[in-house]
Amino acid sequence: MSTLLPRETLISEEALILVEDLDMVFAGYVVQRGVGFRVGRGEIFVIMGGSGCGKSTLMKHMIGLIRPASGLIRYDGESYWDATDFRRVEIGRRFGILFQSGALWSSMTLAENVALPLSLYSGLGLREIAKLTSYKLSLVGLRGFEDYYPAEISGGMRKRAGLARAMALDPDILFFDEPSAGLDPISSRRLDRLLLELRDTLGTTIVMVTHELASIFAIADNCVFLDAESRTAIAWGNPRQLQMSCGHAGVREFLGSGEGKEP
């Protein structure tokens, strides 16, 4: 489907994440209105759109940082924002989040950064945590950097360490805010492969904000396109189908330009 589905269809199909009629207001002005889409289990889902259209804001709504002005976000049918604070934290334990800048805690070493979620929620002993921590860091190619502070490594490495931290608890859902921004092409492709592997082996659902066409076409199952002009989501579906048959010229242009043209 290349256009937005009516609400009934959204609800009728089984979905891990369901966003219904979401209105987003940030700093006193409306960012997006009436956004709705569905993310299935094990899906790699991309939130895309031009700069400043509210992609990151949408993600912040989904991970509990900004309360929606109206509308619902459901995880397994349960409304996230109507839950109690305690329950929301519980739902949030299923998330792993990679922020745009990596957002590593600057007063902790890389190992401590990855270990904090583990020591909070995994119930493991110190030795197991240390082992898991170096395993997670080696997954992103940072073995041997355990005792470095975030300020001592490069931006790309920080991002990868952030990814290791996001994956620490083997989350059900991984949220990525522009994962490949600031990564070299090789690391970027490696990241894509890693994401596919995570999905295939662990069944992780991945939601990411990006406008890297190469990676959208390489790994995304579905995507939603937020339009800055009309301030709403104008397209939802598989990126290849959208590229060919979307009713909106803007979406086709977005997907058609650049290296992603060849499917």
Next chain:
Amino acid sequence: MKTSTISRSAAGRRLLQVELSGAELRLTVGGVWELGDGIPDPGPVADALAQGGATGAAGAAELKRVVVLCEGLERADSALAAYLVTIYDLCESSGVAFDLAMVDAGLAKLIGLARAVPERTGTGRKGGRLTSFDHVGGMVLGGWHELDGQLLFFGEMCQSVARLFAGKARFRLRDVMEAVEDSGPRSLVIVTVISLLIGMILAFIGAVQLRRFGAGVYVADLVGLAMTREMAGVMTGIVIAGKTGAAFAARIGTMQAQEEIDALTTLGLSPFDYLVLPRVIGLSLMMPLLYLYACAVGLAGGMLVGTTVLDLSVLQYWHQTQNVLRISQFMIGLSKSLVFGVLVAMAGCMRGIQCGRSAAAVGDATTSAVVTSILYIIITDAVFAVALEVWGI
């Protein structure tokens, strides 16, 4: 009708000719156009457009078209393009055609590029000049917003303290120790210097006045009371506000700017428990100790002046101090310094948490933390003074 204006740049290198013939305005550019010579005023063209444009005064010959011609154009940088874009805008607003067919293709392309994306309307940044009413209104609303923010922070803080006593607050002991170290051992030098000097200054002021009545020995009373009741607490509070409070704001503000606080929140950790609480605990542990230390150093400073300037003996000065100082004076000072510690830590953390997401915002947060802390200290001190007066302590 045919009129013509020729203008040259100061260096005489730039040529610009405006020629009006019937329904057409010819703009001839030539010579060297460089930014160093400035960009010419669109005045003559604007006048012609105002008189002859479609929206212009009736009666004048109607202007249909502005044609740009290049004649002997040697070199041109952004100066020419910027000038032509200005004219283009003017033409468009008065409904006159702008013809670039005769100019160099590269230049025409540049101008086309500048005009490709229409000016974004509704960005809200062209509101014109603000009147004094706007400023007053903004200040009132800003003040209300500020109060709102402080109350919100205070409320969150109370909840956090409640969680602390319920044993549910999660934070690192390392943060407490860091706050203790920064406000304790690492502040000793500055507190020593300031307290010693304050003690000496008080003694000097007292000595000059009291000596005239032959009551020099009462300098000990003055220094003792002033240090224990007021100066030691207030001065250490201000020093710690500038040192540790500012550091809190900068640290937490940077974390806010780099999304580190978002990362904590999404992990289910309360930033209040994890960041604010350990710092408040650390400072409220150290401030009373610093206060006692500042008192001791201040009294020593007073004694130094008393024994040298007033020729009092050390024993005499000591006895006099002992006579006037009751344990209640210390209790007043101690409780004040405890409150100051909590307030300074809270102000620092509050400005950090409220910090925006840029480097400039972190700087503002730091400054604002110091100002807020000092304000809190002085207000609290005034409240204490009135309360103690009422209770007669």
